[in-house]
Structures are given as structure tokens and as C-alpha cells.
Amino acid sequence: AQSVTQPDIHITVSEGASLELRCNYSYGATPYLFWYVQSPGQGLQLLLKYFSGDTLVQGIKGFEAEFKRSQSSFNLRKPSVHWSDAAEYFCAVAGTDSWGKLQFGAGTQVVVTP
């Protein structure tokens, strides 16, 4: 069965420290991969996506993600976190032959401390 797993429900990080959010997927073939961010009371915003090619993907707001086929992972990273990065982060996958149906992980809540 297809699934997306975000092992960390909640992460606390100090402002200025680095951040890494984990995402593992189970899919029949390499899907399209996405990271979204959701601020309180807001809809979801796309941070970055991977379709093919270079396995290190750059996104908005200083985020990057690395696709590792051998580990079925697509981890999100940011070298230096800002207080405004406090939000919930969702990893998602979509089949390359689908109409764009996204399957989301359960999300990781990020808290940024001073």
C-alpha cells in the first residue's frame, strides 16, 4: 500500500540552529515528491518539489530537500531557522500517472525557541 511517513510529530529548535525534517514513502515507483508548510489558520504553501534529475532540490524560504531513492526518503533541511519558520510541515507524494492527487504525511509541528 502507498504511504507517507513523517516519523517526528513535533520538533523544537532554537532560532539560528539547523533543522531537518524526515519523510519516508512507500510507493510502487518513484513518485513526485513535495514539501508543504502550513502556518496557523492558513492554507498550505508549496516549499519545493522533486520530479526528476538532481536529487538536491532548492525551494523557497531557504529550504532544501534531498531525494534518496535507496532509502525512499525525501528529507527537508534548513541551515538556520528563523522564528517565522514555526509552522506545520507536510511531506506529500503524487503518482506520475495521476491527475495530481496528493497523499500527505501526518505532518511535523516545528516550534522555534529564542
Added chain:
Amino acid sequence: EAEVAQSPRYKITEKSQAVAFWCDPISGHATLYWYRQILGQGPELLVQFQDESVVDDSQLPKDRFSAERLKGVDSTLKIQPAELGDSAMYLCASSLGGSFYEQYFGPGTRLTVT
């Protein structure tokens, strides 16, 4: 910048009542999605439209939920009768179509069923 509009933002209703949500996608976006996001979980696709046609409603509880996009532009999602378990955030998204194109999300409608 164009945005996906949703109304109302918040809705409180009693169980067994009918409730409706409205979504206006970004102009020119042929594909429209309705997602349900239960607290603490990632969004789950309820229904997907391509223009005015439903292309995926496999997760829509059809005994009580209905969705329409009559002219291929705005869309309405209805629940009748509402149940306590329907309390959730209902998100609308739109895209140019297919997995390759970014989905833009609206701010959502927070439904509370009492």
C-alpha cells in the same frame, strides 16, 4: 497575486443539519480539489474535478457528502446531515492540472459539529 478563495472561514453547526462550503479557484485553473484535514493529520483528498467533471471521488462519503462544479469554475461541497466526526478543516486547492503543476490552497473552512 491570485489566490484561492473559500467561504465561510469558520462554521459551527449542529449534528443532523446541512452545511455547505464554497470555493473559487484561481482563474484559469482547470483542476479543483477538495481536501479534508482532521486535527493532527495531513489533508486527505475528498474529490477532484477536471473542469466540471469529477475525476476522483473515491474517498467522498457519498451518503452524506456531495460536490459540484457546474460551470467548471467555482465549486460547492455539501454535507447533509452533518455528523460529529465531520469536524475538520476543509481545504480547497486548484491547479493547471496533473501532478506536474503546483496546487494552490485556499485558507480553508474550519467546521465544528456540535
